[in-house]
Amino acid sequence: MTTAKSTDLPVLLAVRKPEPSSSGGFRLSLWHGFVLAAALLLSVAAADAAAGPAVASIPATIWKWTPLIAQGFALNIAISFLAMAIGTVAGVPLGLAQISLLPPIRTSSWFVTQFFRNSPWLVLLFYCMLLLPFQIQIGGTTIPLPGWFKSTIGLSLPVMANVSELVRGAVLSIPYGQWEAAESLAYTRRQTLWHIILPQCVKRITPPWMNLYAILTTSTPLCAVVGVNEAMTLTGNILNAEGRTDLLIPMYLYLLTWFFLYCYPIARATLALETRFQVR
Amino acid sequence: MDLQPIWNWFRTLHDTTGINLTIFYDSFDRARFFNGFLTSVRLMAVCIICSVIIGVIGAWIQGSRLRMLRLTTQGYIQFFRNTPPLVQLYFFYFAVGAYLRVSAGNGLSTPLVSNFTWAAICLSFWAGAFNVEIFRSGIEAVPRETLEAAESLGYSRLKAYVYVILPLAFRISLPALNNNLVNLIKTTTIAYAIAVPEMLYIANQIWSDELNVPEMMNVLLLIYVGLVGVLVLIMTRLERALRVPGYMP
Amino acid sequence: MMTHRTFLTALAGLAALSVTAAIPANAQTLDTIKQRGVLIVGSKADYKPFGFRDPSGAIVGFEPDMAKDVADKLGVELQLEPVVSSNRMQFLQQGKIDLMIATMNDTPERQKVVGIVQPDYYASGVNVMSNKKAALKKWEDVTGQKICGIQGAWYNKYVAETYGAEIVAFTGTTEAQSALLQGNCIGWVYDDTAFAGLLTEPKWADFEMALPTIKEEPWGLAVKLEELDGPWGKFMHDMLVNWHKSGRLIALEKKWGIPPSPYLQQLHDKYK
Numbered sequence: 001m002t003t004a005k006s007t008d009l010p011v012l013l014a015v016r017k018p019e020p021s022s023s024g025g026f027r028l029s030l031w032h033g034f035v036l037a038a039a040l041l042l043s044v045a046a047a048d049a050a051a052g053p054a055v056a057s058i059p060a061t062i063w064k065w066t067p068l069i070a071q072g073f074a075l076n077i078a079i080s081f082l083a084m085a086i087g088t089v090a091g092v093p094l095g096l097a098q099i100s101l102l103p104p105i106r107t108s109s110w111f112v113t114q115f116f117r118n119s120p121w122l123v124l125l126f127y128c129m130l131l132l133p134f135q136i137q138i139g140g141t142t143i144p145l146p147g148w149f150k151s152t153i154g155l156s157l158p159v160m161a162n163v164s165e166l167v168r169g170a171v172l173s174i175p176y177g178q179w180e181a182a183e184s185l186a187y188t189r190r191q192t193l194w195h196i197i198l199p200q201c202v203k204r205i206t207p208p209w210m211n212l213y214a215i216l217t218t219s220t221p222l223c224a225v226v227g228v229n230e231a232m233t234l235t236g237n238i239l240n241a242e243g244r245t246d247l248l249i250p251m252y253l254y255l256l257t258w259f260f261l262y263c264y265p266i267a268r269a270t271l272a273l274e275t276r277f278q279v280r
Numbered sequence: 281m282d283l284q285p286i287w288n289w290f291r292t293l294h295d296t297t298g299i300n301l302t303i304f305y306d307s308f309d310r311a312r313f314f315n316g317f318l319t320s321v322r323l324m325a326v327c328i329i330c331s332v333i334i335g336v337i338g339a340w341i342q343g344s345r346l347r348m349l350r351l352t353t354q355g356y357i358q359f360f361r362n363t364p365p366l367v368q369l370y371f372f373y374f375a376v377g378a379y380l381r382v383s384a385g386n387g388l389s390t391p392l393v394s395n396f397t398w399a400a401i402c403l404s405f406w407a408g409a410f411n412v413e414i415f416r417s418g419i420e421a422v423p424r425e426t427l428e429a430a431e432s433l434g435y436s437r438l439k440a441y442v443y444v445i446l447p448l449a450f451r452i453s454l455p456a457l458n459n460n461l462v463n464l465i466k467t468t469t470i471a472y473a474i475a476v477p478e479m480l481y482i483a484n485q486i487w488s489d490e491l492n493v494p495e496m497m498n499v500l501l502l503i504y505v506g507l508v509g510v511l512v513l514i515m516t517r518l519e520r521a522l523r524v525p526g527y528m529p
Numbered sequence: 530m531m532t533h534r535t536f537l538t539a540l541a542g543l544a545a546l547s548v549t550a551a552i553p554a555n556a557q558t559l560d561t562i563k564q565r566g567v568l569i570v571g572s573k574a575d576y577k578p579f580g581f582r583d584p585s586g587a588i589v590g591f592e593p594d595m596a597k598d599v600a601d602k603l604g605v606e607l608q609l610e611p612v613v614s615s616n617r618m619q620f621l622q623q624g625k626i627d628l629m630i631a632t633m634n635d636t637p638e639r640q641k642v643v644g645i646v647q648p649d650y651y652a653s654g655v656n657v658m659s660n661k662k663a664a665l666k667k668w669e670d671v672t673g674q675k676i677c678g679i680q681g682a683w684y685n686k687y688v689a690e691t692y693g694a695e696i697v698a699f700t701g702t703t704e705a706q707s708a709l710l711q712g713n714c715i716g717w718v719y720d721d722t723a724f725a726g727l728l729t730e731p732k733w734a735d736f737e738m739a740l741p742t743i744k745e746e747p748w749g750l751a752v753k754l755e756e757l758d759g760p761w762g763k764f765m766h767d768m769l770v771n772w773h774k775s776g777r778l779i780a781l782e783k784k785w786g787i788p789p790s791p792y793l794q795q796l797h798d799k800y801k
Contacts, residue, residue, distance in 0.1 A: 118508035263362035
């Protein structure tokens with residue numbers, strides 16, 4: 001009855017790959033990037049056909065301005081890295097303070113977290129841009145605060161609050177047995193957190209943390225509204241300098257494509273990490 | 281109810297401490313800031329409702345048998361999730377809006393879609409993309425046995441979705457939905473960039489005219505934190521009311 | 530566990546830091562510039578031809594050229610900082626820029642906030658570039674109509690209150706122009722000098738500037754309010770007189786294709 005492959009007393013079942021997602025499990029990772037690029041080319045071709053012969057072609061114009069957009073986009077990425085770094089470094093202690101044993105620390109850190117989580121990012125940006133001084137003096141040295149740095153601080157505040165929530169959730173999701181085992185081995189609370197609990201949290205935090213980074217990157221164009229010269233401001237300046245309405249759709253699609261090609265791989269990596277780090 | 285004494289108190293506050301809150305004692309600023317507040321709340325309400333509807337429909341399409349339909353929905357989700365909402369807004373309002381014009385009277389052509397509507401559309405689709413994922417994971421968390429039981433009772437696919445799966449999935453996804461709706465409320469401030477007269481836009485006008493930036497910023501922060509607090513309160517009440525005892529942690 | 534003591538020390542440290550984070554008092558700008566070797570000037574980057582970007586990303590135009598003259602006279606490098614109407618005065622107040630040449634109208638309210646150096650270097654009035662089909666003839670025609678504007682412009686409130694127009698204000702001129710072309714508003718309220726240049730372009734063929742120019746205000750460049758009577762303010766005053774005397778501004782006008790303005794001719798004759 002049974003074939004040579006199977007036995008009636010299987011000791012070790014064959015490893016089964018995880019079920020493909022109900023979305024159909026498409027394979028091409030940059031498929032949607034291609035769709036965007038195709039839409040771009042289509043609109044470009046259409047505008048090209050409509051434009052007169054004396055006008056420079058749209059692809060040539062876009063190519064001419066690409067170095068400037070690349071410069072602006074590099075600033076976006078730099079802002080996102082820095083804001084993420086500052087936010088994480090500030091958010092971890094804040095998250096730990098939320099589970100502190102001292103009530104005043106607990107309440108005040110909870111308050112700070114909730115306040116910055118619930119504030120709109122654009123309002124925080126305006127706040128930092130307009131109300132932070134342009135330079136600070138520590139001791140005898142003067143440190144200038146350029147505009148992009150102030151908006152980075154503005155963006156790092158909600159990141160800090162979100163990281164604080166992630167840390168708190170991760171620490172609370174560690175089984176209580178770990179705390180009890182550490183206590184029975186005479187670890188102090190600080191040692192337990194630092195050597196036992198937090199290392200286990202790193203895995204749990206990583207996928208939502210990367211998700212937060214993607215959200216942060218798509219929020220960096222908000223800095224354009226407060227006057228930082230990143231990719232979006234420069235796109236606006238370019239459209240003004242060129243002065244052609246048929247350039248509107250291609251330029252904005254171009255900018256969207258830049259962001260998409262950066263964020264989509266991050267999203268895929270996050271998904272892969274999520275399945276790998278799944279806590280069973 | 282005569283509120284003039286309250287407004288006068290704010291005027292004396294300005295005279296004594298220099299804290300300039302014209303939105304209270306100046307009737308022009310008071311009127312326009314209140315209108316801005318109403319516009320903000322209207323935008324938030326419209327976006328919340330539309331994005332939840334888009335999420336429900338999208339999650340249903342994700343379970344469809346037609347591969348083309350699933351891929352298109354996935355494409356929509358990935359586009360709106362991985363691109364900045366501000367750039368999306370500019371794209372829709374300036375680029376797409378340039379081609380959607382109808383002729384008004386006297387030979388002029390006006391845009392078919394107003395800037396408030398574009399903001400509502402763009403933000404609803406942006407939040408809807410996240411909602412589709414949230415509802416989909418909620419649907420997947422419903423045990424297969426429940427769906428099979430519904431099928432064995434003769435429910436069609438649509439009826440099973442509406443009467444059996446969606447109520448359970450909704451309860452499971454409430455925390456994540458709460459999070460996303462809070463983000464949506466905070467993101468409505470980007471409508472400022474296309475001149476929708478919501479709170480941040482009006483506040484900007486006021487602080488340009490009256491030069492009272494710190495006061496206006498603090499007022500804005502407090503109001504937004506308050507609005508988010510109200511939403512979280514409603515959602516927590518909803519969660520508690522819909523809780524199935526013993527079903528979920 | 531974070532003890533009470535550690536927390537309090539951290540809090541005290543932060544408080545100390547914030548106390549010293551005050552804006553430095555009264556460093557003379559002229560000395561700072563010479564010491565630094567760089568002059569930082571705030572200029573527009575979206576107002577062709579007074580300040581706009583070329584493909585390399587540099588800001589060029591009428592006003593950047595003026596800034597270059599100042600930097601050359603001082604013997605330092607020039608650094609241009611792009612500003613918009615809603616932040617140019619704040620940047621100057623904060624000290625982020627040393628000098629502001631950003632198409633700013635000289636008004637008494639603004640003179641209380643920043644130090645506008647006399648004499649003024651250009652003039653413009655408020656006007657509306659409107660769609661010909663809207664057939665605006667007098668200012669009262671804008672009542673109840675949607676008029677595009679720029680955020681932070683001082684005349685937005687005036688036009689809204691006096692004539693009852695509905696101002697739809699955008700962050701930059703690019704957005705306002707796009708909105709106007711799309712019909713989101715029937716006109717754009719801005720400086721008439723900007724329109725004079727734009728209306729020669731073919732894409733604005735269906736638009737006109739039919740209303741009488743009101744609120745003719747000269748443009749002033751500004752330094753920090755405290756510096757107006759100091760060495761820096763005096764230096765800029767001399768530069769301005771020289772510019773008018775030598776006809777440099779009229780030459781710059783011609784270089785950037787701006788239609789000749791009677792205001793500049795007037796001032797040139799006055800200081801000759």
